[in-house]
Amino acid sequence: DPYARLLLEALKQSGCTVFNDRHFSCENCDGCVSGGFDAATSQIVLCQNNIRQQSHMNRVVTHELIHAFDHCRAHVDWFKNVKHLACSEIRAANLSGDCTLMNEIARFKFGLKGHHQTCVRDRAIRSILAVRKVSKETAEKAVDEVFDACFNDLEPFGRIPHSKADAKRAYRDFQNRDRYTANL
Numbered sequence: 199d200p201y202a203r204l205l206l207e208a209l210k211q212s213g214c215t216v217f218n219d220r221h222f223s224c225e226n227c228d229g230c231v232s233g234g235f236d237a238a239t240s241q242i243v244l245c246q247n248n249i250r251q252q253s254h255m256n257r258v259v260t261h262e263l264i265h266a267f268d269h270c271r272a273h274v275d276w277f278k279n280v281k282h283l284a285c286s287e288i289r290a291a292n293l294s295g296d297c298t299l300m301n302e303i304a305r306f307k308f309g310l311k312g313h314h315q316t317c318v319r320d321r322a323i324r325s326i327l328a329v330r331k332v333s334k335e336t337a338e339k340a341v342d343e344v345f346d347a348c349f350n351d352l353e354p355f356g357r358i359p360h361s362k363a364d365a366k367r368a369y370r371d372f373q374n375r376d377r378y379t380a381n382l
Contacts, residue, residue, distance in 0.1 A: 199256045200365035201295065204372050205263035208354035214240075214270035221266075231328060233258040235265035237276040242266060261294040267354065280332060284340035285348035287322035292348075293355055295365075296321055314358075318349060 209216050216222075220241075227234075227245035232254065234243045242262040249255045268274050268286040275282045291297055297317035319341055326337040352358065354372055359365040 199260070200362060200369045201256065201260040201359065202263060204354060204365065204369040205260065205267055207369075207372065209263070209267055209270055212267070212270045214266070216263075216266065229328075233262050234329065235262045235269070237269055237274070240266065240269065257295050261290045261296060264290040264293055271353075280326065280330065280336060280340040281344050283326055283330065284322060284337070285344045285351075287325040288318055288341065288345060288348040289351055291318040291321040291325070292358060293352065295359065315349065319345060 206216055222242050222244065224244045224246045226247045227243070230248060232245050232248050234245075235241075236243060242259065242265075244255065244258060244262075249258060265286050268289060269276075272282075274286055276286075292314075297314050322341045323334070323337045326332065326340065327334060330337075355365075355368040356371055356375075357364065357368055359368050
């Protein structure tokens with residue numbers, strides 16, 4: 199998957215190499231949660247009882263790898279600062295493919311103008327509420343306060359990958375990003 203390959207390489211370049219047998223865990227989870235990032239162990243949990251399709255698993259892995267990347271590069275305070283959590287959730291919803299047109303149609307959510315931003319905002323709020331015991335108002339306020347900066351932080355993709363083809367281009371660009379300066 200080009201999303202995951204790019205993120206794994208970006209993590210490695212940031213000094214946080216990911217090892218499949220150490221940093222991924224398949225477990226049974228409660229409710230309808232599909233996965234999570236455990237900051238205490240730097241481990242991505244995949245909820246094997248709630249993921250039924252390869253495309254869904256790819257999105258979950260990508261979403262959680264974005265959290266891992268944020269953890270590595272930004273030293274996110276996951277437990278005490280809800281704005282840090284909100285920012286990473288915004289980035290994960292924006293960059294993982296959670297809000298592609300096809301996924302939104304499958305959820306029976308339609309819209310054109312500003313729909314991607316609306317989806318990202320709503321999914322970030324839902325994710326915060328799923329992992330923290332905060333009020334909906336607190337989650338909404340945190341998301342709204344950091345939305346613009348975090349929505350526009352496209353690292354390591356450099357663009358919002360709206361499709362696998364976009365993700366492949368982003369991966370190719372990522373691989374070549376230091377080529378010019380390396381020859382100076």
